[in-house]
Amino acid sequence: MKRFLMGLISLLFALILTSCWDIKSLQDVNYFTGIGIDYKNNKYQIYIQQLNFSSVAKTEGGKLSTPAEVWVGHAEGESISQAVIELYQTTQQTVFWGHLSSIILSEDVLKHGNLLAVFDALMRSPEIRYTPWIYGSKKDMRELLTTKPFFNLSPLNSILYSPETNYNQRPIITPMRTSQFIRDLREPGKMVFLPSLSISDGTWTANKKPDPKLEVDGVFAMHDDSFKSWVDYKDLTGLRWFKNRTLTSRIFLRKNNSNVATLKIAKPKSKIRINISNGEPVFNIEVSAAAILLELWTQTSEKELENLANKLIAEEIRSTFQNGMKRQIDLLRLEHVLYRKKFKLWKKLTSNGKVALHPIKLGEVTVKIKVVQSGMYKLKRKMTPH
C-alpha cells in the first residue's frame, strides 16, 4: 500500500512538473539572431535581424533556388530597452533572444554611446548569453544585416555569424566574442581591438552583376571604455605575431627587389620583457616560430631565409607600433604588459589608470624563425630545368 502510494505521488510529480507555464511552442516564437546598435540624435537605434529558418535548415539534396529571406526591424528609444519595447509593437509573436549570435555596434555608439549601459541592457537579460560575435562598423546597419553570403545561403554562413573559418585562412584580425570584448573593455590599461565589419562591393559579381560581400577591414581601437581610433588592417599586420593561435600566417620574402620565397609561419611564441631605464619602461619583444617553405624563387640557404624572415617580421612589428604611436594609441598593447608585470610602476606612470601610458618606448625586437619543413620538394632544388 505504501509503495503504491509512493508510486502515485511520483506519478503526480511527473505530471505537474512539466513546467507548462514556461512552455514555448517552437513555431510560435520569433528568434532574434542579430542586433545592430546605433546612436543617432541622442537616441539608441536598434536594428534586429530575423531569419527565415526554412532557409537555415538545409533539406537533403534540395538546391536553394530562392535567396534566403532576411527581415530587419528598426526602432529607436532613449535606451536599448526602450527601443526594444518600441519594436515589440510589431513583432507579432513572442520574442526569444536566446539565439542572439551577433552584435554590431556602430561607430557612433562606440564614440558617443554609453557602452556599459548598452551591455547592461543586453547581459542583464536572462536569455542573452556572452557568446555572440561582436563587431563595430561604419556602414549602414540595414545594409550590413541584409548582405548575404554565397549560393543563396542564409546569413548564418557569413562572417557575421561564422567568422572562424575565414579567420583561419587569413589570420590578421581575430574575431571577438562578446565575453572577450566586455572583459577587455573593462580591463585597466588594455587596448581592445573590436573587428570592424564592412561591405566590399567590388570584389565579387554574380552573373556579371556586383554582389556585395561582408569583410573585416580593420579594427576600432578602444582604451578604458572609450573610443580611440579606427585602424586599417594594413596597419596592423604586426599584431598577428602575438597570437599563438595563428596557424597559417604567410610572409613573402624579397631581396634586392626580387622574389625569394614564401614562408608559412606556425604558432609564433612571443615574449615581452620590460627593462627599466631612468624610471621608465622599455619594452623588448622576442618572437620565435617555426616556418614552412611554401614557394621558392631563388636558391637561398636556410640561414639566409631565416634571416630575411626575421628582418621582415621585426619590421612588421616595429611599423605596427609606429602606426599606433602616430595616432597616440598602443597597438601592441604594451601598456597592459606593464600593468600585468610591474603594477606599481604602471600605477605611478598612469596616475592609477587615469591617463594612458604615453609615450611608449619600444626597445629591441628580436625574431627567431626556424625553417623546419620544405614541403614536397627539397629545400635545395635545381633552379634550372636540367
Place this chain on the structure above:
Amino acid sequence: MQNQKINVVQAVFLFALAVGITNHVIIVPLILNSALRDSWISPLIALPPLLLWTTILFLIMKLTKQKSLYIWFKTHYNPLVASLVIAPIILFVFLILFVTIRDTTAWTKITYLPKTPFPVIVGLYVFAGFIAALTGLRTITIAAGILFPAVIMFGFFVMSVNYQFKDYSYLLPVFTNGYAPALKGTIYVLGGLVEFILLLSVQQHLSKKMRFSTLILMTLAVTCLIFGPVIASIAIFGPYEAADQRYPSYEQWRMVLIGKFISHLDFLSIYQWLSGSLVRISLALFLLFDLLHMTHHRKKWIWMFITCVALIVMVTRLNLSDAIFFEFLQRYYFPYTLSFFYFFPFLLLLLILMKRGKAHHEFT
C-alpha cells in the same frame, strides 16, 4: 527501525554534494564581489585556518567516540549544557534551509522558469526535500551517491569546454588594492566551509570511525571546488564583469559551445544545482529533527510538514528583494556564521577535555 547507519564513503559523498557543490554556487558571487581579481587567492589564504579547524573537528569526533553530541554532553554534564551545545547547530541548520531554498528558487525563477509562479516553484522544491528527509538519512545518502558522480562529471565538462574562452593572464596582477580584498574574500570561503560543523551532528550515524586523512581530503577537495569556478570566472569574463554577475557559475554554463552546432547546454547546470541543493535541504531538514530527537517520533512528519510550510511562507511571503538577500548574505549571514562557528569547535573541545577524565572515572 532498520539499520540507518551510513558508511564513511557515503558520508563523504553526501557532504561533498550538500556542502561543497551548493556552497560554491552561493559563495562564488560573494567572493568575486569583494575580492575581484584577488578572489582566487582567498581560498589559498583560507587553507591554513581551515586545516586547523578541521583538526579540531576531528579531535571532537574522536574524543566523543562519534556518539551523539547531545547524549555525550548529557551524560558528562547535564541536559541544560547539552541543549545549549546543540541549540546553535539547530539554528544554523534552519538558516541553511532558508538560504538554500531562497537562493535556489530565486535562481530558478530568474533564469529558466520566469513565468511559473514563485510559490509553485518553492512549494514543489520544498516538498521534494520533505519527502526525502522523511524517509531518512540512508535515502538521502544513497540519492547523493547516485547524483554526485554526474555532478562532478558535468563540472569537469564545463571546465574543459570553456577552456577555449579562458585567458589565465587575467589572474594577474594581484593585491593591487592591498591585502584587504583577498582577506575579505576569505571570510566567505571559510563562512561556507564551517558548514562542515554538521559532521558533528551526523557522526553518530556513521558505521565506522572517520579517519583524519579522509576528513582533511574532503575539506581540501571542497576548497578546490570553490577555487575552480572563481578562476574560470576571472579568466572568461575578467574580474570586473565577473563581480557584477549574480550567478557567475551559471554564466559559465551559458558560455558552453562546442563547434557550431552544440550550445545551450545550461540545462545540465540545473541538474547540478538542483541535485546539490535538494540533497542539502533534505539533509538539513533531517538533521533539524534529528537534533531535536524526533527521528523516531510518531508525529515527526506533521512537525516536519509544518516546518516546510513555514519555510515556504517565509521564502515567498517575506518581501525580500534579491538585492537585500544578497546584502544579507554578504554583510550578516557569512561573517556571523563564520565568526561563531569557527570558534565553536574550540569551545566544544575545551568542554570535552575538561570532563574527559571524569567520564573515564565514572566508567571505572
